[in-house]
Amino acid sequence: MSSAVATHDEHHDHGPAKGILRWVFTTNHKDIGTLYMTTALIMFLVGGAMALVIRAELFAPGMQFVDPMFFNQMTTLHALVMVFGAVMPAFAGLANWMIPIMIGAPDMALPRMNNWSFWLLPFALILLASTLFMEGGAPAAGWTLYPPLVLQGGAHLPFAIFSVHLLGISSIMAAINIIVTAFNMRAPGMTLMKMPLFVWTWVITAFLLIAVMPVFAGAVTMLLTDKFFGTSFFNAAGGGDPVLYQHLFWFFGHPEVYIMILPSFGVISMIIPTFSRKPLFGYSSMVYATASIGFLSFIVWAHHQYTVGMPLAGELYFTYATMLIAVPTGVKVFNWVSTMWKGAMTFETPMLFAIAFVVLFTMGGFTGLMMAISPADLQYHDTYFIVAHFHYVLVPGAVFALFAATYYWLPKWTGYMYDERLGKLHFWLSTISVNLLFFPQHFLGLAGMPRRIPDYATQFAEFNAWSSVGAFVFGFSQLIFVYVIIKAIRGGEKATDEVWEGAHEHGLEWTLPSPPPYHTWTTAPEIK
Amino acid sequence: MIESERDARPGSRTFVLSPNASLSGRQASYLMLGIALAMAIIAGGFALMGAWLVLPFSGAEWILLAYCFKLRLRSCRIREVITITETSVQLERGYGAPEQIYRFQRAWVALDWAESPIKGHPSRLSFRSHGKEIEIGRFLAEPERAVLASELRKILFDSK
Ligand code: HEM
Ligand SMILES: [Cu+2]
Numbered sequence: 001m002s003s004a005v006a007t008h009d010e011h012h013d014h015g016p017a018k019g020i021l022r023w024v025f026t027t028n029h030k031d032i033g034t035l036y037m038t039t040a041l042i043m044f045l046v047g048g049a050m051a052l053v054i055r056a057e058l059f060a061p062g063m064q065f066v067d068p069m070f071f072n073q074m075t076t077l078h079a080l081v082m083v084f085g086a087v088m089p090a091f092a093g094l095a096n097w098m099i100p101i102m103i104g105a106p107d108m109a110l111p112r113m114n115n116w117s118f119w120l121l122p123f124a125l126i127l128l129a130s131t132l133f134m135e136g137g138a139p140a141a142g143w144t145l146y147p148p149l150v151l152q153g154g155a156h157l158p159f160a161i162f163s164v165h166l167l168g169i170s171s172i173m174a175a176i177n178i179i180v181t182a183f184n185m186r187a188p189g190m191t192l193m194k195m196p197l198f199v200w201t202w203v204i205t206a207f208l209l210i211a212v213m214p215v216f217a218g219a220v221t222m223l224l225t226d227k228f229f230g231t232s233f234f235n236a237a238g239g240g241d242p243v244l245y246q247h248l249f250w251f252f253g254h255p256e257v258y259i260m261i262l263p264s265f266g267v268i269s270m271i272i273p274t275f276s277r278k279p280l281f282g283y284s285s286m287v288y289a290t291a292s293i294g295f296l297s298f299i300v301w302a303h304h305q306y307t308v309g310m311p312l313a314g315e316l317y318f319t320y321a322t323m324l325i326a327v328p329t330g331v332k333v334f335n336w337v338s339t340m341w342k343g344a345m346t347f348e349t350p351m352l353f354a355i356a357f358v359v360l361f362t363m364g365g366f367t368g369l370m371m372a373i374s375p376a377d378l379q380y381h382d383t384y385f386i387v388a389h390f391h392y393v394l395v396p397g398a399v400f401a402l403f404a405a406t407y408y409w410l411p412k413w414t415g416y417m418y419d420e421r422l423g424k425l426h427f428w429l430s431t432i433s434v435n436l437l438f439f440p441q442h443f444l445g446l447a448g449m450p451r452r453i454p455d456y457a458t459q460f461a462e463f464n465a466w467s468s469v470g471a472f473v474f475g476f477s478q479l480i481f482v483y484v485i486i487k488a489i490r491g492g493e494k495a496t497d498e499v500w501e502g503a504h505e506h507g508l509e510w511t512l513p514s515p516p517p518y519h520t521w522t523t524a525p526e527i528k
Numbered sequence: 529m530i531e532s533e534r535d536a537r538p539g540s541r542t543f544v545l546s547p548n549a550s551l552s553g554r555q556a557s558y559l560m561l562g563i564a565l566a567m568a569i570i571a572g573g574f575a576l577m578g579a580w581l582v583l584p585f586s587g588a589e590w591i592l593l594a595y596c597f598k599l600r601l602r603s604c605r606i607r608e609v610i611t612i613t614e615t616s617v618q619l620e621r622g623y624g625a626p627e628q629i630y631r632f633q634r635a636w637v638a639l640d641w642a643e644s645p646i647k648g649h650p651s652r653l654s655f656r657s658h659g660k661e662i663e664i665g666r667f668l669a670e671p672e673r674a675v676l677a678s679e680l681r682k683i684l685f686d687s688k
Contacts, residue, residue: 109600172589176596183559184600186550211566214589215574218582225581233579240578248579251570 024119027111028518029096032118034413036093037406039121041482043085044399046129048475050078055471061458071454072140073132079143083260084167085125087398091263092117092174094405095202097413099178101509101520102196104187109180117173124166131156131163142452144253145220147234147245151227158228161220168213175206175213193284196507200287201266204294205259211298212252212259219248243308250301258297260394262290264361264401265332268354271408272336274506275351276343282335289328289335296325306374307381315374322372326365333362348500349423353404356396356431364392367442382452385445391438396431403430403481410488411495415515418488422480429477436470530668530676541612541683543676547667549604556597564590608664612683617655619662632657639684641677653677 026032053074057065066074096114100107108114131138136154139145150157182195182203195203222233223245232238234245265286273280280286300322306315336358345351367389371377380386403426410418440463445451449460456464495514503510512520533542551559571586602623609620617637620626638656653673654663665673 110596113596172592176593179593180596180600183556184549184551184597184604188548188550190550207563210563210589210593211570214567214571214585215582217585218571218574218579221585222579222581233581244577244579247577248574248582251574 025115027107027115029100029108029111029114029520030413030516030518032108032114033093033095033097035118036089036096036121038093039118039125040086040090040093040402041485043081043089043125045478045482047078047081047086048478050074050081052471052475054078055468057454058456058464059468060465061456061461063455066454068454069137069140072142072452073138075452076139076142077128077132080128080139080164081125082394083143083256084164084171085121085128087260087394087402088171089121090402091202091205091260092171094198094263094267094402094409095174095178098409098509099181099199099202100185101512101516102199102507103182103185103190104508105181105185106520108177109185110177113173114177117170117177120166120170120173124163124170127159127166128163131159134159144246144249145223146249147223147226147242150223158224161224164220165217168217171209172213175209178202178206179210193287196266197269197280197283197286197290198263198266201262201269201290204290205262208255208259208262208294208297212255215248216252216256219245219252222248243305246305246308247302250304251298253304254301255294255297257390257393258293260398261361262294264357264398265290267401267405267408268336268357269332270507271350271354271404272339272358274408274500274503275348275354276340276345277502278339278343279505280335281338281341282331285331286335289331292328293325296321296328300325303372303374303377306377319372319374323369326369329365333358333365346501348407349418349420349427350404350408352424352427352431353400353407356427357400357404360392360396360400360431360434364389364397367392380445382450383445384441384449384451387451388438388441388445391441395438396434400430403427406481406485408500409509410485411499412509412512412514412516414488415495415513416488416491417493417495417499418484419492422484422487426477426480426484429480430474433470433473433477437467437474438470440464440466440470530665530672530679532679540614543608543610543679545608545610545665545668545676547604547606548669549601551601553601556601560590560594560597563593606667610664610680612680617684619655619664630655630662634684637684639677639680641673 023031023035026035053066054071057063057071096108099105128138134155136156139150139153139156139160141150141153145160182199186195222231225231226233226235226240232240234240234242236242269280269286300318302310302314302318303322306318310318340355347355367385371380371386371389407418407423444460444463444467447460449456449464497513498504498510499514500510509516529546529548531544531546533544534540567586567590571582574580574582605623607622609618609626611618611620612634615634617632617634619628619630621628632655636657640652640654640656640661642652651670651673652663653665653676654661656662665676668676
């Protein structure tokens with residue numbers, strides 16, 4: 001044969017396409033990471049605005065701004081937007097940007113699918129938001145979408161559920177991409193036990209996603225068939241059981257909260273060593289602790305349903321199983337503190353957020369232990385104590401970790417240092433106001449104020465007023481964050497490759513230029 | 529990765545080029561089996577409780593995951609075999625079996641190695657002969673490509 005076969009793969013793309021189409025068709029992991037994180041930031045502001053509507057109404061007893069139906073739509077949408085539109089996409093964005101860099105891979109394993117998993121997201125979110133304008137309004141049964149209440153809403157149900165399906169498909173595809181990348185694309189020498197903790201925590205998170213998403217998809221589909229096709233999965237009159245929905249939802253829902261927290265653990269485990277100028281204390285125990293938390297998150301779901309009338313053995317089992325999670329979590333907190341112990345610490349903004357994360361997340365963990373005790377939970381259930389607990393875990397937990405990550409890697413992404421003074425201002429305003437916002441809610445809950453209500457008895461007035469003031473200060477402080485990011489994108493002091501003193505010892509990303517080239521590791525890094 | 533074999537005849541040589549992959553097919557099978565087991569327990573359990581609609585979603589997801597692994601493992605199976613004899617230079621490329629074969633007359637072949645004009649972008653190594661150009665080692669990491677280029681140059685040009 002004399003060498004006359006046509007070739008098709010000889011083209012070579014050099015750098016990004018120009019204009020808007022670059023972003024539409026991109027398969028580059030950094031572009032997609034940027035898209036994810038930008039979407040997440042916008043959704044964080046949208047979900048935050050909804051929270052402020054709620055807090056404005058709750059500033060004083062009585063009805064002032066919104067009617068109860070709209071109030072419930074706001075609580076539901078706020079939660080769905082924050083969970084599926086802000087926190088999860090933000091971590092997916094971080095994963096896209098950092099995982100290939102951290103393991104020495106040139107890109108994600110399945111770049112085209114990566115593009116799809118991002119673009120499903122805005123469509124799903126727009127669909128979800130569009131229910132606000134439908135007859136009967138948006139879903140208003142809470143983010144758990146419990147039947148029978150959710151089946152009594154207006155036109156929103158099929159749209160909201162379709163949106164949830166799309167969001168699920170999007171995160172499944174992201175999870176698959178992350179798993180395949182981490183397993184198959186590691187540079188020579190990058191063994192599993194050398195992978196940075198952020199990669200590890202994301203791999204475990206991705207397995208959680210894969211395990212629970214079909215359960216959620218099945219559950220909401222059954223809602224749909226119950227409503228429109230005459231089945232009665234959850235309808236007692238037809239032989240079904242509404243509590244079955246609760247089991248399905250929380251089998252998904254409990255791991256879901258860990259899906260929002262495990263990558264935070266990873267981020268914090270990268271930042272604390274850098275600013276303590278010490279290697280992470282107990283790397284392998286961190287990996288095992290994360291895996292244990294991931295596993296345990298599958299066997300504790302019914303602690304959300306202590307009040308439905310479980311058998312005593314069930315209540316006991318779920319109490320003990322839940323409390324068990326404190327052990328690996330304690331290991332993690334211990335290791336973070338030990339990493340700081342006698343370290344040469346400095347307190348740049350990422351480190352401040354990381355320390356606040358450790359302290360405040362631990363507080364959320366303690367209230368979690370309180371609620372794990374089923375007889376005690378009979379008092380806490382569906383009160384503001386729950387709201388206080390999960391917001392301590394999600395806001396100073398997940399969201400602060402995202403702030404920390406953003407400040408930590410922003411100079412790497414943009415090539416410019418951010419404004420440290422404004423960063424610190426953002427930190428202090430956020431940290432003080434978030435406590436003002438959520439700490440009083442513990443007392444409200446203990447005193448018996450129920451959650452998901454637009455009006456309340458006057459004895460709750462004072463703490464609610466504090467909480468609302470905290471919410472508005474927190475909300476507006478985030479504008480500083482947005483400004484700092486925009487400012488760093490537009491220029492300023494040039495960031496070095498290493499950015500943070502000694503950082504090259506804490507991750508491959510610091511050996512690349514800031515910003516890294518469009519195609520990351522065409523040169524396989526050397527892993528020691 | 530570059531494996532090279534020296535032939536008995538002087539100036540002859542074979543190179544086998546392959547991309548880096550940190551997961552073997554067997555490991556992937558075990559992983560998929562483990563995931564299938566976990567998903568079967570979860571979806572099966574709920575099916576027994578009456579929520580059988582979880583099953584099709586689990587199944588579809590597992591198939592997607594398996595397909596993605598398969599795609600990825602396939603793209604890692606690409607091989608390029610360069611055989612240099614006294615009179616010819618041959619490049620075979622394919623997944624599992626040679627699917628494209630290019631042959632040049634050794635005396636006429638030239639080796640092009642171009643750095644990308646953009647910093648951090650992959651370089652391009654190719655054979656050129658009679659106005660035709662075939663890129664080689666595109667999936668290699670940069671230092672590997674550099675090694676390949678210098679080895680090829682040594683054999684093709686220095687020995688004359
Ligand atoms: C940023 C500041 C935030 C504020 C001021 C805020 C405020 C609120 C308020 C007032 C409620 C209603 C509580 C009730 O009446 O039961 C609520 C509910 C909720 N929020 Fe937030 N929130 C914030 C951030 C977040 C974040 C980041 C997440 C998740 C990642 C989140 C998840 C939820 C969830 C799951 C609910 C429960 C909704 C329901 O009852 O169905 N929130 N939030
Ligand atoms: Cu839970």
